[in-house]
Amino acid sequence: MTANMLVPLAKLSCPAYQCFHALKIKKNYLPLCATRWTSTSVVPRITTHYTIYPRDKDKRWEGVSMERFAEEADVVIVGAGPAGLSAAVRLKQLAAQHEKDIRVCLVEKASQIGAHTLSGACLDPRAFEELFPDWKEKGAPLNTPVTEDRFAILTQKYRIPVPILPGLPMNNHGNYIVRLGHLVSWMGEQAEALGVEVYPGYAAAEVLFHEDGSIKGIATNDVGIQKDGAPKTTFERGLELHAKVTVFAEGCHGHLAKQLYKKFDLRANCEPQTYGIGLKELWLIDEKKWKPGRVDHTVGWPLDRHTYGGSFLYHLNEGEPLVALGFVVGLDYQNPYLSPFREFQRWKHHPSIQPTLEGGKRIAYGARALNEGGFQSIPKLTFPGGLLIGCSPGFMNVPKIKGSHTAMKSGVLAAESIFNQLTNENLQSKTIGLQVTEYEDNLKKSWLWKELYSVRNIRPSCHGFLGLYGGMIYTGIFYWIFRGMEPWTLKHKGADSDQLKPAKDCTPIEYPKPDGQISFDLLSSVALSGTNHEHDQPAHLTLKDDSVPVNRNLAIYDGPEQRFCPAGVYEFVPLEQGDGFRLQINAQNCVHCKTCDIKDPSQNINWVVPEGGGGPAYNGM
């Protein structure tokens, strides 16, 4: 199609689109159909990944052997985070206890266990102690019991402390401040000692199916594909891992789980998941300001009451004066000019926060999306041949801001149910891949379910007129007094990607320039995450339609992806010839946070896994 198609389309799309947006009719379908008319010839090609351009139709792949070797295991777990490792450890513990032999394989896309793990984190040790009753003797890195718990509302200049009464969800008595990356690393060592086959550096890229539609296992990623999608001389296929049960523990918004939701229609009876983005830094501060064991949470400034979010600042006690601090912004924010990274940097300058950081040194940075949907957004958890655990379906207790303990518990419950099925001699399964429905039943009877049920209404209560403060009042009345037993269940607003208002209806936010001492610019922060990918591979941030970023996202929302990405992956650069912009994807910067896949208003971005071993190199985040 030629350039003169663009002009009438531009005239059509803006006012017409507003109409349709208001009427909420085919909001996503119409603009996409329209822009497809003008896609290929005018728009520079961005996406080259084989998930968008299949290789069996690509001439460059003729004659290339696509054979894959396969290995058989009893259970394959995708993802070595708290949930995946808990499931692996529990399976091997049960196997040793009952003297059975079960082959458990665990694949993890990070180059070493813990390198992609990021969390606050203030751990409720309940599930961890169930798994490792002797964790102290074994030297698990739970070194910092919480000694002081503070909560405050910030205004631009002041800090209003809010008392934390026992019984409120953010009361942290009995919990530990941990560096979750180190804890996960330790759990990885325990898993290996128990005989789990841990394979870091192998990304699960594809789900494999039996003929009857049940899950057969996973395949790891291929290596040796050039940036333009052609094979290199060093091209090699991934490895297939077949299992009787495949456990998906990819963490928040996993890319394989996204495919499974569609294939097995797992989200038919639940609300869409809602998310937040969490950004985190580690700082070495002045010893005089270091208060080991202190937990600090704030809400309020710099966010307004309608944007969910807040901060955390934890003082670790591991020998050096280290603090973990960070900022969470709910991804249902409406202003496309909002940049979660810059809100975080701005927050550090608050008069009650800045003194703690003065004279200190920032040593790490990272970001990850997290679940905020809670009880209402839990999908169906089991399907023939597999099941979902951890933050992938999403068990985070949002007001408590804790999801690690529920993730571990779900892993343990899954392992116990899988073990029962695998060792059941009279097992009769309708499908070749086993469906472990017992897991979902046991989960519903456990403390995990009760906990999530009791806090289910707190996050949705922040959608009212009073915003976040309405949510706090609701918590005070219905959670603190009535313990979440009210008979109604509030609904979320809908998918996060639908919440953005068009740019013309919103005011741009004036962010202060980073000063290089307390606040920093994006690129130096990304360098601190240690992230890197093999540069000569297709970009793993794939677009279903290459023309949508400029024609829709930039035109209507002023390109929110250049603002919400915490790693500077998306940039709108001027075209080399003529007017206009094009989207540049700096895939090497990606820190695997998944925010773009969640928040893209056109839902055009599909995050797939890059070659294993790439991604951030977090150390104890």
Added chain:
Amino acid sequence: MAELRALVAVKRVIDFAVKIRVKPDKTGVVTDGVKHSMNPFCEIAVEEAVRLKEKKLVKEVIAVSCGPSQCQETLRTALAMGADRGIHVEVPAAEAERLGPLQVARVLAKLAEKEKVGLVLLGKQAIDDDCNQTGQMTAGFLDWPQGTFASQLTLEGDKVKVEREVDGGLETVRLKMPAVVTADLRLNEPRKPRRRRSRCSRPGTWAWT
């Protein structure tokens, strides 16, 4: 030569993309929990040795690494790239910090004689210390000819022709084997380690102190 055996030295270093942090007591850099990988120049050396093996000019490729127990991971990567055997020279973690080119060169020289290799391949320098000494010292101990900063390597009978990248441009030397060659950036582009984890016939690795 079908009887030729190659010894490739690999070093485990902090990954190049990670930001280095000096320890608070200023005695060194933080290495605990930090992502490590094989030195990029060593990867190029392993790749060259494996290519020679694939051309049937080298019979066996032996990878060697000196350091603490984690070096076994680096050796496994070399094996996955195509080396036949791996030798781990175990050095306790406390002493590993004092391990420098002189000590490693002594070890490599002894191993080269013990294994009766005809070609010793190394990376030109390690990215953590940038010493650029180990290859040269190894050749000195063995009294073998050396071709450093190799950007092209050709075996010709019992001689090896090395095109070197020097300050003035390119220099070609012909060395009589046995010889030591250190790899520079443009020698080749290393392959990714093979994905297949075959557990049945993995060649042996053993510790030698």
